[in-house]
Amino acid sequence: MRDQTNVKLRLSNSELWGGLIGLALGGFVIWSGLKLKLGTINDPGSGYVLFYTGILMCVFAGSIIISAITEGGPTLASRWENVRWSKPLLVIACLAAFSFALEPLGFLLSSIPLLLLLLRLIDPVRWTLAIPIAVLVPSGMWWVLKRLLLIQLPSGLFGIG
Amino acid sequence: MDTLVNVAHGFGVALLPINLLYCFIGVFIGTLVGVLPGIGPISAMSLLLPVTLSGTPESGIIMMAGIYYGSMYGGSTTSILVNIPGEAASVVTCIDGHQMAKQGRAGPALGISAFGSFIAGTFALVALMLVAPKLASIAIAFGPAEYFSLMVLGLVVLTFLTQGSMPKALLMACIGVVLGLIGLDSITAQPRLTFGRMELIDGIGLVPVVMGLFGVAEVLLNTEQAIKRDIINAKITHLLPTKADWQASTGPVARGTLLGFLLGILPGGGAVVASFASYALEKRLSKTPERFGHGAIEGVAGPESANNAAAGGAFIPLMTLGIPPNVVMALLLGAFVIHGLQPGPLLITQNPGLFWGIVASMYIGNVMLLILNLPMIGMWVQLLKLPYNILFPLIILFTILGVYCSSNNVFDVYVMIAFGIIGYFMRKLGYEPAPLVLAFVLGPMLENNLRKSLILSQGDLWTFVQRPISAACLSLALVLLIAPLLPALRKKRELVALDEGA
Amino acid sequence: MSRYGLKTIAFAAMQVVGALLATAANAQDYPTKPVTLIVPWPAGGSTDISMRAIADSASKVLGQPIVIDNKAGGGGTVGPATMAAAAKPDGYTISQIPITVFRLPLMQEVSWDPAKDFTYIVHLTGYTFGVTTSAESQFKSWKDVVEFAKANPGKVTYATPGTGTSLHVGMEQIAAMSGIKLTQVPFKGGAETNAAVLGQHTMLQADSTGWRPLVDAGKLRLLMVWTGARSPNYPDVPTLKELGYPMVYDSPFGIAGPKGMDPKIVAKLHDAFKKAVEDPAVIATLAKYDMVPNYKNTDDYKKFVVEVTESERKVIDTLGLAKK
Incomplete structure (x- = not known):
């Protein structure tokens, strides 16, 4: 056999x-x-x-x-048997989209949507939790890096960040 | 007796309140930058160098040194918790450390790496006090031929890092060497494999490669598992290493410390080679080598001790010869010179207060680090209780930030994402990333030293065999390569014999 | 604890916090973020440390930190070449420009054009070069080296900080004049050549004054210096001229950015670095490596680049090192 x-x-x-x-x-x-x-x-x-x-x-x-x-x-x-092959594919798609958006949109405008998408796509987190995390964590990190460590993150065409 | 007087004098300097404060600030910043992947001690020290110029030389250098060895403590945390090595020396910690975390043993893994670091750091300092001047000769005994052979030995070590097929590991190592050679040739300044891309002229950074292959690929692999939730479902049993853990770790810590200290003296990739070599050594000595790669505590204790001992050993060539063995030490050298001191053979005799004060402060700093790090283990373990569907997106965000901060370059973020995807497919097809990373680090040094030794020997390959240190490294490499094959050969021969008998 | 102690602690704490919180004074004008200065040599060598001292002083004038980025290799050309290829001309990436940047294009194919790819900013200083050997070596003076090399052509090896550096070209000129053959081994910079000659992996070292502490401690023997007059620190060591080689090498260097920088930014950087080389603390650090400031303004520096390229062309042609 x-x-x-x-x-x-x-x-x-x-x-x-x-x-x-x-x-x-x-x-x-x-x-x-x-x-x-x-x-x-x-x-x-x-x-x-x-x-x-x-x-x-x-x-x-x-x-x-x-x-x-x-x-x-x-x-x-x-x-790829018995695994949810669609999930890594979705994450890869998000990351690819993010890399195209990072330079024109800047760090804040691209990472907040990325985080929101990821939170909803890999086993959805409820909206009331996902939105605050997606907004607060990148903004918090951005502030710490910019103010405390003097590291400038990409600000993009709109100059936000 | 002289040494005792000097040590006492050193502690007198180190215990001054102002120096204690600088020491604390140093180790605190060091722990912080060590935990944040990507932001290494180099960027923190470059930024803070001007601050240290206003105080006395002692306090400035005490703080800079604190950042350095503090970051060595923190480096293993993200490796163990989320499989993201902060620097090359903690890549090997990922292999077993993260497996331990998945089994709910993150506490013991973090604990043993903190204790191992403390023991190794302390030993390295005692050795630094007693034998520093005598060991200076090791640093200069290694010329191009010796380095080449050491790098070959380092590459052979990678055959111990793999659980799967050997040709696959070796293919990965070759790819690592090639990736490491991308960019301008360090001898002739010609662009190599840059495909006309400006960003590649500078080569590919280690941080984006490592974070992509480990961090991002790990997340991708985990998202496809619907039921098996390793990270979250595992019960966290102990916070600190148990008695059994300690028994298993004593040998690895001792051997790792010695190995790390000696290799740390060598200018160039000492700490990295030391951590990989210690892992290989423990796997070779172990009665149950099959546990390695599946959460063996020895695989965390050895390498973590080795890289901390190497941090101590690295001070020897700087303090005794004025030759900095790595970029961090070179920054310290800069701090010395700007303060009007010239590290070199005369430093210890001309400025005993400074030398002994720094050594004593490092001892105090190590104690501070242990006190600072142990309570944090509980906090880190709590982090693993975060639901995976929140943890994974955050890990991705942190790798992006870490990569960007390490170079201030958007291109590196693309490199990381690309390597994350490549790493995912590699792991799906059974190719492991650790050999690639080791070869990526060692490859350029291997190439550069091979070319220099051939110029020196006028193309005579015997130079690698005629020079004793080089010959020793090569024969050790040969033994390591052949030894695992012998039992297999014997078995095959027996099988053939059986076949013939039947 | 004395009151003095408390005050110092408070002061130190404030300094650290201040440095961490420091942000741009005026967000509109250059510079609003840290400036990266590429030093194309390994950290810890004489160039690296003197550039750090200069950068530290200049950053006080600019009001922004200057972050040193060591990109060693190719005799000090990998850093400038990377900058010319990849950096934006916004004044946030500048590089030290060693003389190899002008010389290497005459010797081989390279990725940059020194006449077009850089915006020259200010000329700063030059080196003191010397040739050393291990204290345990058989060579007591330069004459011994020449005699040994005559009997054993090509056997004498010397470590340089890279192919095409002044050290390499200078040694080849000396060899040609003495009728001997030497073998060059290119390293990346001073820290590496020090270790190579100290461990007797190469017989000689030709490098800038990074060897000074080792010579002072008696671990290395200084055979000659390449300055015009004898060094005040080593009055017994002969110069090239005294040994019968009518040359002086000091390999002067300055800084430049990628092509197409705004003249206003160039002027700001020029002023900051000019003040830096006038700073007594910087002069003291330079003196440790037997270096003296050699200031030239932006226009003079541009003229100087043209002159140097021409004189180098002649030397390279006579030595037969020119690219085919």
Whole structure:
């Protein structure tokens, strides 16, 4: 009998994918090393260590791929079985939106909505608690940093903060 | 006898009310910046340096030193509670410390790191008093070839940090080295792997990488669990380490202290290597190495002692040779010089009051820190009782703030978010972040020293074997690499033999 | 406890609280937040400490703290190059500009153009350079080094704070004049070269006066200084000229910001740093490293940059170090 979550040479094998990504990165590092010049052994150039590290990466990635093919590995789907995969995805989306908003809006205007969203999205906190936390914590931290530690947080286009 | 007279004289200086006050302010600020991830002792000391200039040299330097070792105490708190290491030296504390917290043993973990820090700090000071001048030679015995071999040894240590597959850990380490090399080449000033991005010219910061891979990734992993609420549901049993905890920790604390003190003397990543090496050592010596990574108290006690002892050891090259082993010590050197003193071989004889006063004040500061930190354990543990759906958003906010404050750079926040997402997928696929972080720190030093030693030896690779310290490091690395393989090989051979028999 | 004691404590506490609470005096005008000064050398070297003393004095004039950011590497060019590439010309990021910033572009491909990428602000001071060896070394004088190097070409190694620094170029000039071959090992700055020569990992050290406490303690032997006249602190040590090399190296330096800074901000920074190099406390700190103020205003500094680039071009060409 074959375990459906442990596959060998299949496109759904997660180990295989990890190894392939490693191999691609290794190849890229070797190429960058060559482009930066290896130099000579008595005066190694900027690409010397990168080149050899890239080779090592390919070797390790290769051994991951080989063991993925010979011993098999869990499928990609099984890694996300029985978990609420939508939650991390939502948090990642919030963080991505936040990184786009941070510079134009400034720290206060971007972090208050971020906190509110996070409080409501990962198992909702009731509004009466979520709103005060989302407003007070960032403002409090902002005040402490600006007044006590003289650290200027990004203020954004509207100059708030 | 001379030493006793000097120590007494030192305490006379340190116990002056004004110096006691400066010492307290120093350790208090140190604890604060240590707990807040991202804001390290360096930024706090740079900002306060001008303040110390108005008082006497003693009080100014006592306060600066207080900030430094105070921050070492606080550094482990966030590692244990929420898996966010405040600095490179406490990355390794995350591995078992946070697991302990998840099992409801945050109290003992925090307790043992406070006591371990105190013991290590005290030992380092006694050693500083007795043998400082004799140990100065260690700091200069390490040239480029020796550093290269030490870094190799440090990288081999990472094979002990992983519970999973070895090729994966090694691949992560290589990626760490490459990430560490991004930016301008430290020898030829050529941009490397910057993809034409201006922000990458300066390289990637350690703080955003660490906070992304640990802090943000941890939150992402936790949000997907619907029923298993590790942090909240665990019952908090003890606030302080039990007798059994102490028995388990005595050895690790003692070994960590010694290791940390000796490696701390070395200019460059001494404290970081010491904390990782101590973890590896304890795992190797342990009768039950499988407990490591699942909340073994030895994995907290050893590294925490090591990094505090290293903080003490770091004073030796500064006080005896005038060579600062890290940026914090260099700031202290600056404080000395601006006060009109020149640390160097003559400092102790020319200014005994100053040297012994500072050492004595550090002893008093350590006691203050213990008194300050123990009651806070209860408070920190209460923090874990916050509902996870409030705690997680707050953790994200704090990592963002911490990263921004460490560099005043919005780009670092993006880097952290990116590494948080990468870290999440890495962990899902069974790749661990600790080897990457260790290699990220050691990689640039490894590269720089390799190139310098090859220039020095005119391309002769034997230099690494001919120099005794370097050879010792390399053979130790070799032993560490091969030793775990031997039993496996033997087993395989037995299996083959059995097959043939059948 | 005496009343005096209490008063001092209260005073100290007030100072600390005051520093923590200090905010910008006028929110409208520059500077309204701390200024970052990049020092492209490791913390703890002679440049770092003298720049800290200067920055501390200048910050009192500016009314805002000046935060030192050590970005070492590339012979002191990594910091300025990073600033030229990434910083905004708002006056909140400025950098110390060592002479390598002008010299390295003549020797290899670099990411910056010294003529275009910086707004030069003020010229400050220069170094005293010297060549040292371990007290346990066989070399008692420079003559011993030359003799040994003649018999063993390339075997004499010297530590410098980076490729293309005045120390590197100067040593190569000396070697060319004596007909010997030396091997340069580039470090990042004074703290590292001190350790390298003290541990006898390199035979010689060529660096600015960070070696002073070690020479004073008899751990290092000073073989020569590169100033015009003998140093008053070391009257027995010969200068380059006395040894038969008609050169003087002091590698003067100043500060600059990224290109395109507002002239008003430049003027404010210029005034603050001018006052700083006139401050007796700063002069005293500089004197510890045998450095003297060498003030030049913004316009003179700009002219000086052009002159230096030209004279460096000649030296680099004759030594055969120019980029192909």
